[in-house]
Amino acid sequence: MAKVKTAFLLAGGCAGCEMSVVDLSEKLVDALEALEIVFWAPTVADVKYKDLEEMPDGSIDLAFVDGMIRNSENLHTVKVLRAKSKILVAFGACASLGGIAAMGDLHTKEELFKQAYKDSFSTDNPDGVYPTPEYLLDGKYNLTIPTFLDHCSTLAQVVDVDYFVGGCPPHPNFVGTLVGAILAGNLPEKGSWLTGGKAVCDVCKRNPAITGHQRLPVTDIKRTVDGQPDPEACLLQQGYMCFGPITQGDCGGSCLNVNIPCRGCGGPIPGIQDYGARAVSAIASSLADEATTAKFMEKFNNMAKLFYRYSHTASKFNHRVSELKEKEA
C-alpha cells in the first residue's frame, strides 16, 4: 500500500505540538512504515518553503498545522500548504482556537512591541530599536522579515480546515488515529473535531458523581496559589475555578491528576460555539450567590484572559473586536 504523504507546518506556535508528536519516539519510527514525511518545517526536516511551493497541488495526503496565524509568513505558508494538501488538520489549541499567544490581541501592536523589545527585564535595547519588515544591512544587504499582522487568526479563519484537534499540546495519538482512518478509508465528517466527545469532568476521578458526593453551590473562591487543594475532591467544589465541565476530556484530565484546575486547552465540547461565553455560563451558575460572584471577579482581575485563555481568537466577537483595535489605536 502506498504510504500516506504527511506534512507538518509550524505557524505562529511554540513547537510544543511537534514535541508531542516526537514524544511518540519508537512508535513514530514504526509509524514511518505507513507514513512518508514529505515536509516538516521549520523544525524537523531539511526542507525549504520553496520545496513546498514546487510540489503539485493536492499531492500531500495529510497536513498538520500547529500555531496560529500571527505574521505574514504564517499566512502565506498555510495558504500554500492548503493548496498542496488533501486533508488539512488544525493541530492543537493555537491552530484551532488561537492559543495562549492570541491573548496578545487584547493589546495593541505598540503595547506588545514595547513590552517585548523595550520593557521586559531581560531586554537590552538602549536605542529602542524595533524590528522592521525591511532592513538595509551595511548599506548593501536588503534583509526582509515577515510582517507582524494587526491581529491573530485561527487556521480556519484564513483557510478551509478539514479537522480540528484541541490540546496544548494535543495527544499524539490523534496523528495515529488520522493515519489509520485514511488507510482504512474511514474518515470522520469534514470540519469536525477529533475528540471522544466527553468533557474533562467525565474522565475526572474527582467528579462528585463518581465519588458519591452531592454537588453544592460554590461559596469560596481560590486561585491555584491559595493553599493546597484536596487531591480527592472536585476542584470547582473547593473553589478552584475549573473549566472541566465544558472542555474536551481527551487529555484524560491530566492537569486534574496533578491538582491543577482545567483552563480549557482541549477546546469546547461539541455544541459550543464560543468557549469563553459558555465558560462564563458554567462557572457563574455554580457560584452560590452574587457576593461569591463579586469575590470571584475581584480575585481574577481580567475575565477575558481567564475565560479565553486558549480560545480568544476563535470567538467571533473577540475576533471582530481585535480587527478594530489597530484602527482605533
Add this chain to the structure above:
Amino acid sequence: MSAPSELPNIVGFACQWCTYAGADLAGNLRAKYPPSIKLIKVPCSGRVEPEYILEALANGADGVLVGGCHFGDCHYKEGNYKTANRMMILKKLIEDSGFDSRRFRLEWISGAEGYKFAEVVKEFTEELQAIGPNPLKKGGN
C-alpha cells in the same frame, strides 16, 4: 425623537413570564417607547446563553437587553439568580475584551411593570444614540 434611520438596533431577550408580559402590558397601556427593540421570547432569563449576547454584538446589534423576573419571582425558582451571576461576569468580560459594555444591559421587569419596560427601552435607546452605532457593524443590517 430622531429619524428612524438613526434608531439603534436593540436585541432584547425577554423572559416569557415577566419581561415579555411587561412588554405586552406596555402595549395595552399605550405606553410610548421608541421602536428600536426586537424582542425575543425565552422561557427564562436563565436560558439566555452569554453566547447569544456576544453573537448579537459581533453581528452589529447596537445594544442587547436581557429582561428577567425580580428575585423571588422566577417561575423556575432560581433561574434569574443564575442569570444575575452570569451577566455580572459577562459585563466585565465584554469590558475586558475591549468593547463598550454599556451596550449590554440586564433589567428585572415584572409582568406588572409595563411603564418600566417602556422607560427602560426609551432610556437605553437614548444612551445608545449618545454612544453611536456599534463599531463591529459591517454594512447593511
